[in-house]
Amino acid sequence: MAARQIVNLFRGSVRLEVSGAFPERFLNLCAQRGAAFWGVEWPDSHTLRLTVAWKDRRGLDDLGARTGCTVTEQRRNGVPPFLLRFRKRYAFLAGLALAILAVCFLNRFVLVVDVEGNDRVPTQAILTELRRQGLRPGVYGPSLAVKDIANETLLQLEDLSWMAVNLRGIRAQVVVRERIPKPELVDEKVLGDIVAEAPGIVTHLEAWSGDAAVAEGSTVLPGDVLIRGSIRMDPPQWSENPVQWMPVRAMGRVEGRTWRTLSAAIPLTAEVKDYTGEEATCWSVTILGRRWVFSQNSGITLDKYDKISKTWNLTLPVDTVLPFSLSREICRGYETVSLPIDPAAAQAMLEERLLAKLGELLGDTGQEVSHSFAAGESDGMLVVTLTAECKEELGRFVPAG
Numbered sequence: 001m002a003a004r005q006i007v008n009l010f011r012g013s014v015r016l017e018v019s020g021a022f023p024e025r026f027l028n029l030c031a032q033r034g035a036a037f038w039g040v041e042w043p044d045s046h047t048l049r050l051t052v053a054w055k056d057r058r059g060l061d062d063l064g065a066r067t068g069c070t071v072t073e074q075r076r077n078g079v080p081p082f083l084l085r086f087r088k089r090y091a092f093l094a095g096l097a098l099a100i101l102a103v104c105f106l107n108r109f110v111l112v113v114d115v116e117g118n119d120r121v122p123t124q125a126i127l128t129e130l131r132r133q134g135l136r137p138g139v140y141g142p143s144l145a146v147k148d149i150a151n152e153t154l155l156q157l158e159d160l161s162w163m164a165v166n167l168r169g170i171r172a173q174v175v176v177r178e179r180i181p182k183p184e185l186v187d188e189k190v191l192g193d194i195v196a197e198a199p200g201i202v203t204h205l206e207a208w209s210g211d212a213a214v215a216e217g218s219t220v221l222p223g224d225v226l227i228r229g230s231i232r233m234d235p236p237q238w239s240e241n242p243v244q245w246m247p248v249r250a251m252g253r254v255e256g257r258t259w260r261t262l263s264a265a266i267p268l269t270a271e272v273k274d275y276t277g278e279e280a281t282c283w284s285v286t287i288l289g290r291r292w293v294f295s296q297n298s299g300i301t302l303d304k305y306d307k308i309s310k311t312w313n314l315t316l317p318v319d320t321v322l323p324f325s326l327s328r329e330i331c332r333g334y335e336t337v338s339l340p341i342d343p344a345a346a347q348a349m350l351e352e353r354l355l356a357k358l359g360e361l362l363g364d365t366g367q368e369v370s371h372s373f374a375a376g377e378s379d380g381m382l383v384v385t386l387t388a389e390c391k392e393e394l395g396r397f398v399p400a401g
Contacts, residue, residue, distance in 0.1 A: 008053075008077075008078065009077070009078050009079065010078065010079050011053060011054060011055065011078060011079075011080070012053070012054030012055075012076070012077065012078030012079060012080035012081050013051050013052065013053055013054055013076075013077050013078055014051070014052055014054060014057045014073055014075075014076050014077075014081075015039075015049070015050075015051050015073070015074040015075045015076075015077070016049070016050055016051070016052060016060065016071055016072065016073060016074065017047065017048070017049050017071075017072045017074055018047070018048040018049075018050070018064060018069050018070070018071050018072075019046060019047045019048075019069060019070050019072070020046065020064070020067060020068050020069030020070060021046065021068055021069075022067060022068065022069070023046065023047065023048035023067075023069055024048070025067040025069075026048065026063055026064055026067045026069050026071075027040070027048060027050070029063045029066070029067065030050075030052070030056075030060070030063065033056075033059075033063070034056075035052055035053070035056035035060070036052065036053040036056055037050045037051060037052045037053075037056075038050070038051055039051040049074070054076075054078060054080045054081065106170065107169045107170055108140060108141055108142065109138060109139065109140055109141060109170065110135070110136070110137060110138070110139050110140075110141050110144075110167070110170065110171070110172045111137050111138070111170040111171070111288075111322050111323055112137065112170060112171045112172065112320055112321065112322060112323070113127060113130065113135060113136070113137060113171075113172045113174060114171060114172070114173055114174065115127065115174045115176065116173065116174065116175050116176070117175050117176045117177055117178070118160075118176050118178060119178060120159060120178055121157065121159045121160060121176070121178055125157070126153070126157065126160075126174065126176065129153050129156050129157055130149065130153055130174065132156075133148075133149045133152050133153055134149060135149050135165065135172060135174075136289065137288050137289060137323035138288035138289065138323065141167050141172075144165075144167070146165040146166075146167065147165075149165055150163040150164060150165050158179070159178055159179050160176050160177065160178060160179060161177050161178065161179040161180075162176065162177040163175070163176045163177075170322075171320065186249070186251070187249075188209075188248075188249045189249075190249055190399055191229050191247045191248065191249050191399070191400045192229050192249060192250060192397055192398050192399040192400045193210070193213075193225050193226075193227065193228055193229045193250050193397075193398055193400070194210070194225070194226045194227040194229075194250045194251070194252060194254065194395040194396065194397055194398070195222075195223055195224060195225050195226060195395065195396065195398050196220040196221060196222055196223060196224045196225075196226055196254075196394050196395060197222060197393075197394060197395065197396045198222060198258050198260075198392075198394060199219075199220065199221050199222060199258065199259075200219075200220060200256035200257050200258035200259070200392075200394055201217065201218070201219050201220075201256055201257045202214055202215070202216050202217065202218045202219075202220060202226070202254060202255075202256045202394065203216060203217075203255050203256050203257055203391070204216060204253070204254070204255040204256075205226070205227075205252070205253070205254050205255075206252050206253040206254075207227050207250075207251075207252040208251040208252045208253075209231075209248050209249060209250060209251040209252070210227045210228050210229050210230060210231065210248055210249075210250035210251065210252065211227070211228045211230060211231060211232060212226070212227055212228075212252075213225045213226055213227060213228050214226055220256070220394065226252075226254045226394065226395045227250040227251075227252045227254065227395065228250060229247060229248055229249060229250040229400060230245045230246060230247050230248065231245070231246045231248055232244075232245060233245065233246055247400070249397075250397065251397075252395070253393070253395075254393065254394045254395040255391065255392070255393060255394065256391075256392070256394040257369070257389065257390070257391055258389070258390050258391075258392055258394070259387065259388070259389055259390070260358065260361065260386075260387075260388050260390060261385065261386065261387050261388075262354050262357055262358060262385070262386045262388075263354075263383060263384065263385045263386070264350045264353055264354055264357075264383075264384055265350075265378075265381045265382065265383045265384070266341075266346050266349075266350060266381065266382050267341075267380060267381055267382075268340060268341060268343070268346075268377065268380050268381065268382055269338050269339065269340055269341065269380070270338070270339060270340075270341050271336045271337070271338055272336065272337060272338075272339050273304075273306070273334040273335075273336060274334055274335050274336070274337050275332055275333070275334045276333045276334060276335060277333075278305075278332070278333040279330060279331065279332050279333070280330070280331045281328065281329070281330050281331075282328070282329040282330075282331070283326070283327070283328055283329075284326075284327045284329075285324075285325070285326055285327070286323070286324070286325045286327065287323070287324055288323050288324075289323060291327075304333065304334055304335065304336065305331045305332055305333045305334065306331070306332045306334065307329055307330070307331050308329070308330045308331075308332065309327060309328070309329050309330075310327070310328050311325050311326070311327045311328075312325060312326045312327075313325045343382060346382050347373075347375050347382060347384055350382070350384040351373055351384060351386070354373075354384065354386040355371070355386070358371070358386065358388055358390075362390060362392055365392060365393045366390055366391065366392030366393065367390065367391045367392065368388055368389075368390050369388075369389040369390060369391055370388070370389045371386060371387065371388035371389070372386075372387050372388075373385065373386055373387075374387070
């Protein structure tokens with residue numbers, strides 16, 4: 001688009017048709033008046049078409065009457081005629097003004113803080129420390145010393161090794177790198193034995209430091225020594241010197257078969273909610289972290305109620321959530337009543353929990369071989385017992401007393 005066309009687009013123009021006995025007189029009067037016009041066409045000797053600037057349109061009807069011509073508008077082009085159509089639509093004009101204000105003014109403020117690159121350190125912990133250092137939604141961006149904020153935050157969060165804060169309009173991008181944890185070192189100066197942690201049968205034994213106290217296939221009980229924290233040092237052949245024992249820190253790997261028994265119980269009756277139908281609704285808005293409640297409710301009268309919350313966040317088309325939200329809270333009153341539970345469903349829930357507990361006990365090094373369940377009722381309780389055969393690490397280090 002040429003530069004002149006761009007200028008005409010912003011200043012606006014009107015396409016006119018002038019018809020009469022002497023339309024050339026109308027054209028001469030426009031020139032004398034200083035009205036800007038272009039695109040003159042003569043369809044016939046009594047008709048004239050031309051385009052005039054929007055600011056010069058007023059008064060041309062009077063010129064047409066003076067020359068005995070009729071002036072008719074064919075079309076309007078440009079920004080001024082477009083905005084004129086909305087002169088009585090105040091909501092649209094207010095929205096347009098707010099949009100212009102947001103583009104020219106709000107982009108100087110930080111509205112969104114994004115954290116990238118963290119895995120072990122919680123995002124909320126980083127945002128909390130950044131807020132303490134002055135970086136939060138609503139702060140004036142050019143006033144922030146981003147390097148100082150990053151350095152001070154690193155001093156407070158020991159699990160981070162690097163941080164950069166980049167201001168991109170209304171968005172503050174925080175990029176972090178987590179510190180590599182130090183490997184756990186074994187202090188070989190601490191002497192001791194490896195003893196059995198659970199009853200079982202030894203299936204594999206590797207003594208890295210110290211002497212094996214049991215053999216594969218042996219049955220052990222909790223507390224039995226598996227690897228002694230000493231090394232036998234035999235004297236030279238034909239020597240009469242006694243056998244020497246050198247104390248060391250016992251290290252090694254001892255695997256075995258174990259049998260674990262876990263139990264869980266649940267009442268055969270449960271307290272359930274019976275909703276009364278009484279409700280109370282509360283509306284609130286949150287702007288830049290500050291919450292305002294504007295609903296006029298006297299509150300719910302019951303002591304027991306459920307609160308159901310729903311929040312609508314203002315989100316940009318690029319899925320960026322702004323710190324402006326509308327929230328609704330509905331409180332539903334209820335009373336509790338006792339009802340019998342489904343024994344089959346309760347037993348299935350307990351079995352699932354027992355298996356999860358077994359997995360926690362075995363950890364990453366253990367493995368379940370087989371399991372079975374037994375269920376029964378006792379004193380109004382459903383009791384489920386898990387018996388499992390496992391393959392796991394038997395030994396644990398115990399320092400010498």
